Amino acid sequence: MARANSSHRPPGRPRSSVDAVVFEATLRTIHELGYTRATVDRIAAAAGVAKTTIYRRWPSKGELITACLVDAFGALPLTGTDREKDLATAIRWGAAKIGEPGVGAAFAGVFTDAVSDPALRRVLATRLQDPYRRALQEALGEPENRVLFIIDVVVGTLLHRMGITGEPMVDDDVDTLVEMVQRLLR
């Protein structure tokens, strides 16, 4: 069995550290041109990198966007002690992240691509949905199907608004969303 030796460097030229630059260029390009016109060619150009370099690191546009979103969303800031507060935090956190330039459009775009692409759907579920679903299950102490329902409501609503208006949801409506979903915990 091969030993996992983190201090061992693989042979050959090491990869240049441009992942963060590519992520930033991806969101910026999507923000400026929209998801469809944000082609891999344009993203590569915006990052100052060859298209082949993109495909060497992420096997498809969908996986690039997914990795970009995982990087952009980061970790949910939950306390684990106050269920109502944690749910409100999660909703407001999601609304804020989806409102960041390019994030909402990227999310909506990759999500819809996934509808017709089972492989991408698995990647999206594993890398993006599962971590937050588990964190919420633990913090809220609710069964999986209930947490999945809440995720459908919150993410679906926020993305639908973003897709219709092109603008993030206003705070008043986020407040309504928070109150509405919080009742499910009582």
Added chain:
Amino acid sequence: MARANSSHRPPGRPRSSVDAVVFEATLRTIHELGYTRATVDRIAAAAGVAKTTIYRRWPSKGELITACLVDAFGALPLTGTDREKDLATAIRWGAAKIGEPGVGAAFAGVFTDAVSDPALRRVLATRLQDPYRRALQEALGEPENRVLFIIDVVVGTLLHRMGITGEPMVDDDVDTLVEMVQRLLR
């Protein structure tokens, strides 16, 4: 100013009445292959019609799908006398329609195309969203922004579930959705 004379037939060969056949073929193809692989070529073949005939009637794939959805959804069956009941009816009606074969996938697909296509977004808003928004405003007696919020929640949630699982929402969750949104009327 040209007079609108509905009894006057325009000259030339009349269009063959295949709209319904094309709509049926569109939903069936999307149901069988998914939105992305349901190309206009394949839809035309499934309808037994030339691709150019499709483009003679609908200027783009997005407009074809929109017309198809307008035809599939039809009119909301509201009473106009019982607000709570009408809201529940609207939600269950929407859930049932989105669950019909091909409808949910078509809706999700054209919706996401619209995110990056302002012209299509206008078509979708005018032909699909506005009629139901107005009908709900009248039946519920709620202001426009409140009705728009409800539409975001209901449609967003149903489409998100459909996109994630590929299956329509189960009745129990639809019930929860109904109760959750009904509280907004009180």
Added chain:
DNA sequence: TCGGTATCGATACTTGAGGTAGCGAAATGG
């Protein structure tokens, strides 16, 4: 210092989908 190896940018290519152009044939009304 010099191979071995893997990444780099660049270019060219394949595949597939949306959409258009132009044709002769067919269907209507006058």
Added chain:
DNA sequence: CCATTTCGCTACCTCAAGTATCGATACCGA
């Protein structure tokens, strides 16, 4: 019979995802 329009058909254009290849380059170990 003639003008007009739609029909199916074929060929085509544009653009985007993804692949293949090549010389150049960066790192490691001997």
